[in-house]
Amino acid sequence: MRVAIIGLPRSGKTTIFNAATRGRIAVGDFSARSSANVGVAKVPDPRLARLTAMFNPEKVVPAEITYVDFPGPPPGQENAPTFSGETVTALQKADAILHVVRGFENPSAPHPKGSVDPWRDIDAVGFDLLFADIALIDRRIQRVTEGLRGSRASERDNSLKDIEVLKSVQADLEAGKPMRGRTLNDSEKRALRDTFLVSTLPYLVALNIGESDIPRSVELEAELARRVTGTLTGSAAIAGQLEMELGQMAEAEEKEFRASLGAGEPGLERMIRLCYRAAGLISFLTVGPDEVRAWPVAEHTPAQKAAGRVHSDIERGFIRAEVVAYNDLVSAGGLAETRKAGTLRAEGKDYVVKDGDVINFLFSV
Numbered sequence: 001m002r003v004a005i006i007g008l009p010r011s012g013k014t015t016i017f018n019a020a021t022r023g024r025i026a027v028g029d030f031s032a033r034s035s036a037n038v039g040v041a042k043v044p045d046p047r048l049a050r051l052t053a054m055f056n057p058e059k060v061v062p063a064e065i066t067y068v069d070f071p072g073p074p075p076g077q078e079n080a081p082t083f084s085g086e087t088v089t090a091l092q093k094a095d096a097i098l099h100v101v102r103g104f105e106n107p108s109a110p111h112p113k114g115s116v117d118p119w120r121d122i123d124a125v126g127f128d129l130l131f132a133d134i135a136l137i138d139r140r141i142q143r144v145t146e147g148l149r150g151s152r153a154s155e156r157d158n159s160l161k162d163i164e165v166l167k168s169v170q171a172d173l174e175a176g177k178p179m180r181g182r183t184l185n186d187s188e189k190r191a192l193r194d195t196f197l198v199s200t201l202p203y204l205v206a207l208n209i210g211e212s213d214i215p216r217s218v219e220l221e222a223e224l225a226r227r228v229t230g231t232l233t234g235s236a237a238i239a240g241q242l243e244m245e246l247g248q249m250a251e252a253e254e255k256e257f258r259a260s261l262g263a264g265e266p267g268l269e270r271m272i273r274l275c276y277r278a279a280g281l282i283s284f285l286t287v288g289p290d291e292v293r294a295w296p297v298a299e300h301t302p303a304q305k306a307a308g309r310v311h312s313d314i315e316r317g318f319i320r321a322e323v324v325a326y327n328d329l330v331s332a333g334g335l336a337e338t339r340k341a342g343t344l345r346a347e348g349k350d351y352v353v354k355d356g357d358v359i360n361f362l363f364s365v
């Protein structure tokens with residue numbers, strides 16, 4: 001699972017990348033680097049702490065998300081189109097897009113547009129995403145058109161139909177409609193078969209707020225939710241700089257600081273979970289004295305395929321799955337108790353795994 005981070009220069013992409021992955025990449029460094037930063041974030045899951053208390057395992061392994069942070073354009077080209085061909089290719093390899101939008105004032109890091117206006121930037125980058133797809137379809141139309149020459153009559157008919165469909169998809173994009181969550185009919189599927197459109201990707205917005213705006217974050221998030229709408233979208237306000245600094249502290253120190261900041265889930269944790277959910281992922285859990293672990297699988301994954309996440313042998317030699325819902329395990333107080341309570345079930349290979357299922361796979365190889 002890869003999340004591509006996009007946004008204007010100095011919106012705090014690298015800062016939020018560092019916060020999410022607990023990394024220490026230099027921020028405010030737009031010219032020197034030419035390669036993307038790649039790092040892993042742990043998906044916060046309070047269930048793991050509860051299960052750790054119950055099983056006292058040697059190891060606890062949360063689910064992970066990979067974040068990719070792209071370098072900005074070189075100085076002097078900061079108002080060039082947000083997405084170079086290279087970036088679009090990178091987006092096509094991602095599972096979700098995280099758009100970091102600048103909400104903080106910082107005179108020593110000037111905004112490329114001269115003023116801080118997050119709502120303007122959300123619209124502009126949203127348009128750039130649509131525009132990237134319009135350009136991808138343009139190129140596809142061009143290729144199909146070139147193929148018309150010297151083609152047989154039947155092929156020609158199909159190609160002309162494809163061009164018509166491509167143009168109508170393009171018209172939707174031009175009207176401001178992203179492809180996210182849209183089911184393609186057969187002729188659209190055929191016309192778009194070699195074209196991965198970036199506006200199909202789940203889209204999350206992280207509003208990077210300054211510390212002085214933390215008291216307003218509920219209000220700002222409500223405004224964000226009004227502006228970022230539709231299937232496969234999500235948004236959160238994050239104090240990026242503060243989160244990065246907290247993430248670089250020793251654990252005990254971080255806890256103390258967070259406590260002094262007040263209760264509530266940090267925006268950063270919510271953002272990571274939003275990315276996970278928006279990309280269609282859920283977690284099943286495995287427990288035992290060696291390891292308590294959250295495993296990411298796509299929604300609607302059957303048990304045998306889920307077993308393959310743990311090990312290919314378990315998928316191949318799958319016999320059955322012993323499954324108990326996390327809440328039932330907690331209320332029973334232990335695995336043995338779930339047997340007595342009758343909440344531990346035997347499920348076959350086609351059982352659809354649910355978020356929070358605690359699973360023991362039985363297999364033979």
Ligand SMILES: Nc1nc2c(ncn2[C@@H]2O[C@H](COP(=O)(O)OP(=O)(O)O)[C@@H](O)[C@H]2O)c(=O)[nH]1
Pocket residue numbers: 007008009010011012013014015016026027028029030072104105106108109208209210211239240241242
């Ligand atoms: N005051 C303040 N400055 C920030 C915040 N986030 C980032 N910055 C500063 O803005 C500049 C650009 O940040 P960076 O993460 O490199 O942005 P990027 O170009 O989008 O990767 C750096 O000087 C950061 O220290 C924030 O939340 N508050």
Ligand SMILES: [Mg+2]
Pocket residue numbers: 013014015028029030069070071072
């Ligand atoms: Mg950066």
